[in-house]
Amino acid sequence: MKIYDTPGFPNPARIRIVLAEKGLDAQVQFVKVDLVGAEHKQAAFLAKNPTGVVPVLELDDGTLITESVAISAYLDNLDGQPTLTGTTPREKALIAMMQKRADDQLIDAIGSYFHFGTVGLGDQLQAHKSPEWAGRTEWAGRERDKYVQGLKDFNEVLKTRPYLAGEQFSVADITAFAAMLHAVYAGVAIPVDCEALLAWQARVAARPSVQNRSGQAIDAEDLRRLGL
Ligand SMILES: N[C@@H](CCC(=O)N[C@@H](CS)C(=O)NCC(=O)O)C(=O)O
Structure with a gap:
């Protein structure tokens, strides 16, 4: 199978952590998409994913799977022994609930702020991006505030359990962790009084799958083009 993505970017990181958790790296061929050069907005990539974002999983039979949540679920279930998306109806429901919250309140919110409230990925x-939206700095500021409020809500959750959906590490934790990677580039810090969240972040960062995932860093050439 092939994964079209860009090393070092947050949604690709979600999939690369899942691959490391499941020991699947060797089965994947990565194809780099030039996000900084807007390759994902050109016809060839849009034919694979009309929404124009990475990652995209392409199976050997040509099936295309987009959306990190769907790709993660596919990879987690491939060996018939899911470890990240739950097994019982209760586990599956709690993980799906926290995963949806992590998407809406954290990774999508900080992504919107990054693209519309900062210089984003450059000219x-x-x-x-739609010019009328690019001017919406007030809206982007609200997306940043939504992200920060999400961090505070998740901090409350983590006062009661070690991982977002309970006792087990899950895709919800991966999404929330990736959102915080993104926030670094958007210049938004975790509030210092979110102690449970900060302790959870350190726990997740120490996992072998997070430490040893492939493609952690943004390519040097991309950093140069982004002026970082
Ligand atoms: N909902 C998508 C979001 C993917 C996404 O936003 N990917 C970012 C990279 S981290 C992207 O391709 N951004 C390019 C853009 O917004 O133009 C998912 O879960 O996979």
Whole structure:
């Protein structure tokens, strides 16, 4: 199978952590998409994912799977022994609930702020973003505030259990962790009084799958083009 993504970016990181958790790296061929150069907004990539974002999973039979939540579920269930998406109806429901919250309140919110409230990925890509939205700094600020409120809500959850959906590490934790990776580039810090969240972040960061995942860093050339 092939994964079209960009090393070091947050949604790709979700999949790379899942691959490391499941020991599947060797079965995947990574194909780099040039996000900074807006390759994902060109016809060839849009034919694979009309929403124009990475990651995309392409199976050997040509099936295309987009959306990190769907790709993660596919990879987790491939060996018939899911470890990240739950097994019992209760586990599956709690993980799906926290996963949806992590998408809405954290990774999508900080992504919107990054693209519309900061310089984002630079001029070449911003030219593909709707100009009327690019001016919506007030809206982008609300997305940043939504993210920070999400962090506070998750901090409350983590006062009661070690991982977002209970006793077990799950895809919800991976999504929330990736959102915080993204927030670094958006210049938004975790509030210092979110102690349970900070302790959880350190626990997740220490996992072998997170430490040893492939493609952790943004490519040097991309960093240069982004002025970082
Ligand atoms: N809902 C998608 C979001 C994917 C996403 O936003 N990916 C980012 C990279 S982290 C992207 O491709 N951004 C490019 C853009 O917004 O133009 C998912 O879960 O996979």
